[in-house]
Amino acid sequence: MIQTNRLDRGFFKYQQEFEDKALEVLRSGWYILGKEVSSFEESFAAFTGSKYAVGLASGLDALILAFRALGIGKGDEVIVQGNTYIASVMGITINGATPVFVEPDEYYNIDADKIEEKITDKTKAVLVVHLYGQASRMDKVVEICKAHSLKLVEDCAQSHGSCFKGKVTGSFGDVGCFSFYPSKNIGAFGDAGAIVTDNKDIADNIRILRNYGSEKRYHNKVVGMNSRLDELQAGLLSVRLRHAKELNEEKIRVAKRYDELIKNPLIKLPKKREGCDHIYHQYVIRTEKRDELMEYLKANEINTIIHYPIPPHLSEAYAYLGFKEGSFPITESYAGQLLSIPMYNGIYKEEQDRVIEVLNEYKG
Numbered sequence: 001m002i003q004t005n006r007l008d009r010g011f012f013k014y015q016q017e018f019e020d021k022a023l024e025v026l027r028s029g030w031y032i033l034g035k036e037v038s039s040f041e042e043s044f045a046a047f048t049g050s051k052y053a054v055g056l057a058s059g060l061d062a063l064i065l066a067f068r069a070l071g072i073g074k075g076d077e078v079i080v081q082g083n084t085y086i087a088s089v090m091g092i093t094i095n096g097a098t099p100v101f102v103e104p105d106e107y108y109n110i111d112a113d114k115i116e117e118k119i120t121d122k123t124k125a126v127l128v129v130h131l132y133g134q135a136s137r138m139d140k141v142v143e144i145c146k147a148h149s150l151k152l153v154e155d156c157a158q159s160h161g162s163c164f165k166g167k168v169t170g171s172f173g174d175v176g177c178f179s180f181y182p183s184k185n186i187g188a189f190g191d192a193g194a195i196v197t198d199n200k201d202i203a204d205n206i207r208i209l210r211n212y213g214s215e216k217r218y219h220n221k222v223v224g225m226n227s228r229l230d231e232l233q234a235g236l237l238s239v240r241l242r243h244a245k246e247l248n249e250e251k252i253r254v255a256k257r258y259d260e261l262i263k264n265p266l267i268k269l270p271k272k273r274e275g276c277d278h279i280y281h282q283y284v285i286r287t288e289k290r291d292e293l294m295e296y297l298k299a300n301e302i303n304t305i306i307h308y309p310i311p312p313h314l315s316e317a318y319a320y321l322g323f324k325e326g327s328f329p330i331t332e333s334y335a336g337q338l339l340s341i342p343m344y345n346g347i348y349k350e351e352q353d354r355v356i357e358v359l360n361e362y363k364g
C-alpha cells in the first residue's frame with residue numbers, strides 16, 4: 001500500500017542527527033524552557049523573517065494565544081475562510097469571539113475579494129490560512145486590514161517557509177501561528193507549535209501566557225496556560241529546521257512531476273498562484289466523483305485522505321452558529337471534491353510513478 005503520508009522516511013533521512021540531539025537533551029538534565037527552546041526560537045524567527053518567535057505546545061495554542069494577546073474576545077468578530085481545518089476556527093471561538101466565514105478562491109485560500117463585504121463594526125481581525133502550503137493573496141489582504149484597522153493573524157500550520165512574492169508567510173500580519181504536528185513540513189516528534197511576531201509586547205505577553213501567566217516563578221500576573229514547547233521537541237525541531245529548505249524542495253520536485261505527468265480530464269490539479277511558492281504540505285486534486293476515485297485508488301493499493309470532509313460551519317461543534325448546508329456552496333463543494341494524494345519526504349520515484357499511472361488510467 002502506498003500511504004498518503006509516511007513519517008518514518010523523513011526521520012531516517014537525518015536519523016543520526018536526530019538521535020544525537022535526542023541523547024544530548026536527555027543527558028542534559030534540563031527538559032523545560034532551556035537553551036534548546038531559546039535557540040530554536042531564535043532560528044525560527046530568522047527563518048520567518050520575524051523579530052520574535054515563541055515556542056508553544058501546539059498550533060491550536062498558538063492561535064488561541066495570538067487572539068488572546070491581541071485582546072480579541074467576546075462580542076468581537078474574526079473573518080476567516082470557510083474551508084479550513086477546524087482548529088483555525090477554534091482559535092477564535094475559544095476566546096469567545098465569533099467566526100465570520102468567507103468563501104475560498106480557486107487556490108483554496110480566502111477569497112480576498114469577498115472579505116470587505118463581511119466587515120461590520122464588530123470585526124476586529126482577519127485570520128488567513130495558507131492552506132495546503134500555498135500563500136494567500138497577501139497584498140490584497142494586508143491592504144484591506146490596513147484600510148479598516150483590522151488585526152491580521154496568519155495560520156501558517158501548513159505553510160512553513162512558503163512565500164508570497166518573496167516574503168515569507170507568518171511575517172505579514174500581527175502574529176503568525178505555526179503547528180509542528182509531526183506531518184507538517186517542519187514536523188516535531190509529538191505536538192509542538194509557535195507564534196512569530198515583530199511586536200515585542202505581543203511576544204512578551206505570549207511568553208507569559210504560555211507559562212501560567214508568570215514571568216517570574218510564582219509571580220502570576222494573569223491566568224495563563226501551560227503551553228510550553230519542551231526542550232526535546234525544540235532540539236529535534238532545530239535539526240529539522242536546518243534541513244527545511246531541502247525538505248520543502250523535495251516536495252516541490254515531487255509536485256512538479258505530478259503537475260507534468262498526471263493527465264486525466266476528470267482530475268483538476270492544484271493551481272499555483274502567480275509569484276507564490278507552494279510547499280505542498282498536501283498535494284490536493286479535485287474531481288466530481290471524489291469518493292469513487294478514492295475507492296478506486298484504494299483498490300489499487302494507494303491511500304488518500306480528504307482535507308477536510310466536513311467544513312467547520314457544518315460540524316457538530318459549530319451547530320450553535322446556525323449554518324445549514326448550502327450556506328457556503330464553494331466551501332461545501334470543495335469538501336465534496338478534494339482529495340490529497342501521496343506526498344511526503346522520502347517518497348520513492350516508483351511510488352510516485354505508480355500514483356501517476358493509476359490516476360491516468362482512471363476512467364470515472
Ligand SMILES: Cc1ncc(COP(=O)(O)O)c(C=O)c1O
Nearest residue numbers: 058059060085087088157179181
Ligand atoms: C490549518 C491548521 N491550523 C491549525 C492546526 C492545529 O495545529 P495543532 O495540531 O498543532 O494544534 C492545524 C493542524 O493540525 C492546521 O492544519
